[in-house]
Amino acid sequence: MVYSITGNPTKPNLWAPLSELVHRLLDDGLDFVLHEPIADGLAERDLVDDAICRDHAVRDIAEAGDLIFSFGGDGTLLRTAHLTGPNDTPLLGVNIGRLGFLADIEIDRIHDALDALEAGDYDVEERLVLEATSDSPPAFDTEWAVNEFALDRSGAAGLIEIEVVVNGTPLNTYWADGLIIATPTGSTAYSLSTGGPIIAPGVEAVILTPIAPHTLTVRPIVLPADVTITCRVLENDQPYVFAADGRSTMFEEHAIRFTVERAAHTVNLVKLPGQHFFHTLRSKLMWGVRRSDGG
CATH class of the missing domain: 3.40.50.10330 (Probable inorganic polyphosphate/atp-NAD kinase; domain 1)
Incomplete structure (x- = not known):
């Protein structure tokens, strides 16, 4: 060896x-x-x-x-x-x-x-690893994540509005500081710090954890690993970031569709x-x- x-x-x-x-x-x-x-x-x-x-x-x-x-x-x-x-x-x-x-x-x-x-x-x-694509530039710093992807406000005051569709069916529109899409490996990282559940590594699952949601009834949800998750930040007047394992890419344009799925590797x-x-x-x-x- x-x-x-x-x-x-x-x-x-x-x-x-x-x-x-x-x-x-x-x-x-x-x-x-x-x-x-x-x-x-x-x-x-x-x-x-x-x-x-x-x-x-x-x-x-x-x-x-x-x-x-x-x-x-x-x-x-x-x-x-x-x-x-x-x-x-x-x-x-x-x-x-x-x-x-x-x-x-x-x-x-x-x-x-x-x-x-x-x-x-x-x-x-x-x-399990997640991969992401978008329908608009700029290119991501990385297109796959071991722990999580996160859509997050860029530090400016005010919440962002994130529309989420799972396998073509609307799930929710989150009004929050952001949204984390985590693997079981990432369940003990950023997701855990924002109130998400701990998932054992062998579980085939993806976790959606809102970051400081405006509505307290909005809770984390665990989804099957093979779903297709589509997210977009709706129109507002502030930039936001899309981060992969902590590596952030800034976006100014709104209504960009980010699609997250299970990676092949x-x-x-x-x-x-x-x-x-x-x-x-x-x-x-x-x-x-x-x-x-x-x-």
Whole structure:
């Protein structure tokens, strides 16, 4: 197996454990490549020999390895997924961030993770991905999302009016700050923060979660994964954004139809022994933890 290694070079606590992993791979005679910014960072800090970094550096990690280590947080793992494009290379997220629903291997378990990988003791989860098209320019920054698409007001005061049609049948016209169209993977991200439900990763579903709706009876709704969702922001005097996994494109023109459907590809995440979605919920959201008041 060839391991590809990437990460978030802006995180100061990235470099020491990353260099330990590289030296472990060298000592064990295992094949690996380093994303060019990571190779440069290791060499500049004298953590790995410059010649070794040059020999293992690649610009395109998508085509260079059989499995990709992504060091950072959930945002880094999402960027890695988009960097590699629509392919089936498994991703292993190593958490050096704060929460880590996607990057759920903690940094101090990286050597245990490598042992499991070399023993073939791991699974690969296929995560549902959404794709979007529109009937008008400008082009999106990205046309597919692992977590969610969001139609959102651009920061200007006032709500936006979003008409939503599902499989050709009108669902609702939302008067709100915006609307999130999320995957089960994205149910613990932006959608959760705005009151959406948590959906287990294996569920075939799409979630529509309004952002601060004007009418309190408007609630999130869970739809089958294979629906076609068409949205358009009705006429008003303010711009709005269409965002994919946090990457936003500004629109001035109204009545543009955005169509969201299930993508043909998936994003594949590596899961090691002992990892389970329920464990992640308990540890990250502190489910079941009782507060001690000292009484």
